[in-house]
Amino acid sequence: MTTEAYVTTNGQAATAAGPLTTESGAPVADNQNSETAGLGGPVLVQDQLLLEKLAHFNRERIPERIVHARGAGAYGTFTVTADVSRWTRAAFLSEVGKQTETFLRFSTVAGNLGSADAVRDPRGFALKFYTEEGNYDLVGNNTPVFFIKDAIKFPDFIHTQKRDPYTGSQEADNVWDFWGLSPEATHQVTWLFGDRGIPASYRHMNGYGSHTYQWNNEAGEVFWVKYHFKTDQGIKNLTVDEAVQVSGMDPDSHQRDLREAIERGDFPSWTVQVQIMPADEAANYRFNPFDLTKVWPHEDYPPIEIGKLELNRNPDNIFAEVEQAIFSPAHFVPGIGPSPDKMLQGRLFAYGDAHRYRVGINADHLPVNRPHATVARTNNRDGHAYDGRHGRAKNYEPNSFGGPVETGRPLWQPLPVTGMTGNTEAPSHAEDNDFVQAGNLYRLMSEEEKERLIANLAGFIAKVSRDDIVERAVANFRQADPDYGKRLDAAVQALRG
Numbered sequence: 001m002t003t004e005a006y007v008t009t010n011g012q013a014a015t016a017a018g019p020l021t022t023e024s025g026a027p028v029a030d031n032q033n034s035e036t037a038g039l040g041g042p043v044l045v046q047d048q049l050l051l052e053k054l055a056h057f058n059r060e061r062i063p064e065r066i067v068h069a070r071g072a073g074a075y076g077t078f079t080v081t082a083d084v085s086r087w088t089r090a091a092f093l094s095e096v097g098k099q100t101e102t103f104l105r106f107s108t109v110a111g112n113l114g115s116a117d118a119v120r121d122p123r124g125f126a127l128k129f130y131t132e133e134g135n136y137d138l139v140g141n142n143t144p145v146f147f148i149k150d151a152i153k154f155p156d157f158i159h160t161q162k163r164d165p166y167t168g169s170q171e172a173d174n175v176w177d178f179w180g181l182s183p184e185a186t187h188q189v190t191w192l193f194g195d196r197g198i199p200a201s202y203r204h205m206n207g208y209g210s211h212t213y214q215w216n217n218e219a220g221e222v223f224w225v226k227y228h229f230k231t232d233q234g235i236k237n238l239t240v241d242e243a244v245q246v247s248g249m250d251p252d253s254h255q256r257d258l259r260e261a262i263e264r265g266d267f268p269s270w271t272v273q274v275q276i277m278p279a280d281e282a283a284n285y286r287f288n289p290f291d292l293t294k295v296w297p298h299e300d301y302p303p304i305e306i307g308k309l310e311l312n313r314n315p316d317n318i319f320a321e322v323e324q325a326i327f328s329p330a331h332f333v334p335g336i337g338p339s340p341d342k343m344l345q346g347r348l349f350a351y352g353d354a355h356r357y358r359v360g361i362n363a364d365h366l367p368v369n370r371p372h373a374t375v376a377r378t379n380n381r382d383g384h385a386y387d388g389r390h391g392r393a394k395n396y397e398p399n400s401f402g403g404p405v406e407t408g409r410p411l412w413q414p415l416p417v418t419g420m421t422g423n424t425e426a427p428s429h430a431e432d433n434d435f436v437q438a439g440n441l442y443r444l445m446s447e448e449e450k451e452r453l454i455a456n457l458a459g460f461i462a463k464v465s466r467d468d469i470v471e472r473a474v475a476n477f478r479q480a481d482p483d484y485g486k487r488l489d490a491a492v493q494a495l496r497g
Helices: 048-058 151-161 172-181 183-192 240-249 253-263 318-323 342-358 436-444 447-461 467-480 482-496
Strands: 005-007 013-015 035-037 071-080 099-108 123-131 134-141 213-216 222-231 269-278 304-313 421-423
Touching: 048 151, 048 342, 071 253, 071 318, 099 304, 134 222, 151 172, 151 342, 172 183, 172 447, 172 467, 183 436, 183 467, 240 253, 253 304, 436 467, 436 482, 447 467, 447 482, 467 482
Parallel strands: none
Antiparallel strands: 005 013, 035 421, 071 099, 071 304, 099 123, 123 134, 213 222, 222 269, 269 304
């Protein structure tokens, strides 16, 4: 076995063996859990390992996005169809019939800018509401869950999905080594390798906010919510063989389908639903309601229809309006805010940081990104591509020259925290484990769906070179459901001979 080596700045070789360190050489005590304010509390800015990893990760490639590089977008309208004022004071949701302009960017996650659309990969579903109280960004996917539950693991996860540093290709060994060592991924992997892993088009898939968010009303009451966007076109997917054919014949299949549908007036739409949990029910809910690898079963919190989303206008310039579009889950409006979801907490930093690096410090000034229904009033000045829009106005607050002033009313309600700071796992609830919901999903499938799921998984796992990685990967599915693991093991062994 050979020892890999790094070359230090003085030209000497340093082996890769030994303790994991920060960029400054300090040993890392915990690379699995970010620091929080007590058990279940929000993530702390003092966790410099988390910030260092996310900031470095955002700067690994230029100029395309590190993830979600391949995308398409369109403008549209969101219309409120139900009264939700008892749960949120957000102005754009204030009355039935109210309409808000939107911009939606779809994307694949792992592929490069020039990759094909029809591939097995989660799809980004990033939606910008141009509200009268500022832009509200809901940055989700076409799956209600994700592979990991803590942002500190995100750079490592994406490294396994991207090209190997030596081979320059995606390697099954890397993918399944990480997934096998991260059993929390079992639920999302089951989604990904099921029938919905390759949507037939962007129009024929659902969207989800995925994370849990806070809604708060005029009385200051807090509710936890999850967003669902159910396609009105119906769910349609591609088989592996169909996807191979489509990708070969038209790599731009999804982008073309969306553009042409809007051009001919066949405007795609989604019925918007929310699940709502009163804040005082969160602590004793059977699953951790802030765990991104879990769903809230509909029998516990039935989805409530609140609106309709329609896409009805294509962008005029893909680069200006799709590639330079920026979305951040930190873009909230009064009445909506974050939750203690550790993945969401990390994304609140990482998305804005990525955009400031990739598009520039004044990316919010671009037409697709700036508020459309109000005016941004900030004291931020200068920097690359600054257009001088503030003129002679003073650039500080408070001032006595008529500048903008603070409101004194936060966008969301504060949460109590307690306990010692440190690297902590998310709190565990009564029925929390990494496998129960993956098993539930498997048992909901028809026999034909199970057969396709097993075939899709086995075809990928069989490419792994090491027996221990294979065994560990299959073991996770066995814990989700004995039949699931047994059938997958047999299928993998048949392919590996």
